[in-house]
Structures are given as structure tokens and as C-alpha cells.
Amino acid sequence: MPRPLGELEDAVMTRVWKWNRPVTVREVLEDLQKERSIAYTTVMTVLDNLHQKGWVRCESEGRAYRYEAVSTRAAYAAALMNEAWSQSDNAAAALVAFFGMMSEEQRHALQDAMRIVQLPETPDGDDGNAGTPGDENPASPDGPGGR
Numbered sequence: 001m002p003r004p005l006g007e008l009e010d011a012v013m014t015r016v017w018k019w020n021r022p023v024t025v026r027e028v029l030e031d032l033q034k035e036r037s038i039a040y041t042t043v044m045t046v047l048d049n050l051h052q053k054g055w056v057r058c059e060s061e062g063r064a065y066r067y068e069a070v071s072t073r074a075a076y077a078a079a080l081m082n083e084a085w086s087q088s089d090n091a092a093a094a095l096v097a098f099f100g101m102m103s104e105e106q107r108h109a110l111q112d113a114m115r116i117v118q119l120p121e122t123p124d125g126d127d128g129n130a131g132t133p134g135d136e137n138p139a140s141p142d143g144p145g146g147r
Contacts, residue, residue, distance in 0.1 A: 017073040022066035
């Protein structure tokens with residue numbers, strides 16, 4: 001499971017995720033220098049550490065290297081939430097506390113996500129969608145136009 005990124009690692013990964021393309025140390029450095037004084041070698045070391053940890057892949061391009069994110073920021077956040085949740089001795093209580101901390105906007109995002117995620121059928125055969133015919137997932141292979 002992922003370990004939370006440090007402040008500087010997060011600042012570097014934020015740029016890599018935002019740009020969504022292979023980036024050079026120089027590009028990251030120049031963007032970071034808009035906010036703080038930082039050395040080229042520091043950014044190079046952080047990107048190398050992120051590569052060693054598996055957060056970015058690295059390709060040589062002449063004398064420079066290009067770094068690209070291995071996964072999305074959303075996947076990183078989800079893995080952190082899953083890791084934190086798995087540390088709880090009472091998963092339901094942890095979720096209730098977490099939901100209580102959410103802003104209105106976050107609660108709406110959660111509701112949207114719950115509508116997207118298909119919950120597995122319960123042991124009694126009720127999939128939680130009883131009485132809602134026609135709500136098949138059109139992206140599902142078993143839905144309209146599927147198999």
C-alpha cells in the first residue's frame with residue numbers, strides 16, 4: 001500500500017499529474033521556483049526517489065530524463081483512503097466519522113460515486129435495485145446492446 005507522499009514529493013507529483021505527460025527535471029524545477037526557492041539537484045533527487053518508489057517511470061532522452069506518472073492522483077488518493085480505513089478496528093465507525101468530516105460538495109461527490117458503482121448482489125439475491133427495472137448499466141456487457 002502507498003505511503004503518503006511528503007510535502008515536496010506531493011508538490012512534484014502534483015505537476016506530473018497536472019501536466020499528464022512525461023516531464024523533465026527542468027520543467028518541474030521552473031514551475032516550483034514560482035512558489036519557492038529550490039535547487040535543480042533537489043528536484044532531481046525527489047524525482048529519482050519517486051521513481052525508486054514506483055510512482056513515476058523514467059525514460060532517457062539524450063542527456064535528460066523524462067518522468068511520467070504510473071497512476072493517477074485519484075488512484076493515489078483512493079489507495080491512501082483504503083490504507084487508512086484498513087487500519088481501523090471498527091470500519092463502520094471510521095466511515096461514519098469520515099463522512100461526518102465531509103463538506104457538502106464532497107457528500108455530493110460521494111452520492112455521484114455510489115450511483116456509478118454497482119454493488120454486488122446480496123446473499124438473498126437482492127442486488128439493492130429491486131423495483132427499478134430499466135436501470136441496467138448501459139456500459140455493462142449484459143446491459144442493452146451487450147451480450
